[in-house]
Amino acid sequence: xxxxxxxxxxxxxxxxxxxxxxxxxxxxxxxxxGGSFVLVNDHDPFPxxxxxxxxxxxGFTWDYxxxxxxxxxxxxxxS
Amino acid sequence: xxLSLSSAAAPDLELRExxxxxxxxxxxxxxxVPGTAHGVGPHWSPSRVRSALDAAAxxxxxxxxxxxxxxxxxxxxxxxxxxxxxxxxALLLPADRWEPGELVARxxxxxxxxxxxxxxxxxxxxxxxxxxxxxxEIGHARVHAGWEVDPASAPLDFAERLLDPAAPPPAYLRLxxxxxxxxxxxxxxxxxxxxxxxxxxxxxxxxxxxxxxTFHVAxxxxxxRRGGWGCGxxxxxxxxxxxxxxxxxxxx
Numbered sequence: 001x002x003x004x005x006x007x008x009x010x011x012x013x014x015x016x017x018x019x020x021x022x023x024x025x026x027x028x029x030x031x032x033x034g035g036s037f038v039l040v041n042d043h044d045p046f047p048x049x050x051x052x053x054x055x056x057x058x059g060f061t062w063d064y065x066x067x068x069x070x071x072x073x074x075x076x077x078x079s
Numbered sequence: 080x081x082l083s084l085s086s087a088a089a090p091d092l093e094l095r096e097x098x099x100x101x102x103x104x105x106x107x108x109x110x111x112v113p114g115t116a117h118g119v120g121p122h123w124s125p126s127r128v129r130s131a132l133d134a135a136a137x138x139x140x141x142x143x144x145x146x147x148x149x150x151x152x153x154x155x156x157x158x159x160x161x162x163x164x165x166x167x168x169a170l171l172l173p174a175d176r177w178e179p180g181e182l183v184a185r186x187x188x189x190x191x192x193x194x195x196x197x198x199x200x201x202x203x204x205x206x207x208x209x210x211x212x213x214x215x216e217i218g219h220a221r222v223h224a225g226w227e228v229d230p231a232s233a234p235l236d237f238a239e240r241l242l243d244p245a246a247p248p249p250a251y252l253r254l255x256x257x258x259x260x261x262x263x264x265x266x267x268x269x270x271x272x273x274x275x276x277x278x279x280x281x282x283x284x285x286x287x288x289x290x291x292x293t294f295h296v297a298x299x300x301x302x303x304r305r306g307g308w309g310c311g312x313x314x315x316x317x318x319x320x321x322x323x324x325x326x327x328x329x330x331x
Binding site for chain 2: 011020040042
């Protein structure tokens with residue numbers, strides 16, 4: 001009925017604020033090595049990138065696919 | 080996943096207006112439910128719907144699609160099936176309100192007419208097994224399962240139950256109490272649900288809908304609508320003011 005996603009999409013706009021980052025990291029940790037998902041948010045998630053650099057140093061990739069003004073999309077990969 | 084809005088969140092808006100609101104908010108889909116002012120019905124042609132959506136996209140800057148039409152009365156299923164089929168949207172049949180025999184017959188007929196049909200109801204373990212039986216009886220590739228989930232009342236492990244491999248795979252989800260109400264929620268499993276949907280590569284709509292008309296003003300503000308709140312809304316604004324979710328940039 002609806003097209004199959006080729007990329008996994010994690011849309012965090014619907015998640016209560018205090019659950020957002022734990023959900024993102026939990027989903028990231030369940031990825032296979034080399035896997036990725038597209039994070040969708042309603043603002044630039046750059047503070048999250050700092051948290052990744054602190055907590056998963058060298059273990060992730062970060063590529064902006066769309067940068068606002070309404071929606072931000074970032075491909076986060078597990079390297 | 081297509082993050083979408085129910086017309087219940089803006090029940091006074093016509094189709095073009097509510098689609099424009101979705102576009103402004105970056106929501107990709109729109110669910111049309113009975114009792115709201117969208118106006119879409121059997122007398123609408125596909126081109127008329129597309130024209131309204133095109134106008135909304137031009138106004139809001141991003142395309143919005145209709146993901147579903149909810150059917151209220153059994154006779155409407157056959158009337159709406161051709162429109163649903165032409166627009167590739169789901170026809171939601173209320174599986175917990177219609178008599179099973181009627182539901183099976185209407186679902187099969189609408190699917191034969193080209194529509195994708197969703198047997199739609201509130202999520203519960205009992206409803207899962209009942210829906211699985213109905214789907215097996217109907218046996219049509221265009222008939223699917225869809226759920227309304229209320230994190231405030233669902234079991235804590237509802238995400239695990241909903242995506243249990245033994246259960247019918249959900250094609251459509253409606254989440255009560257998202258949007259501006261999310262900021263008031265405290266770890267009720269929404270994050271777990273979204274994470275699991277991601278890993279399951281869920282490609283269907285996730286529809287946000289108010290949990291109560293009490294939050295009408297909060298939703299209006301969240302959707303960026305202006306003015307027209309009328310008498311008595313000052314207290315509502317103060318209630319809304321407690322929520323940091325009004326400004327997307329303020330939500331981490």
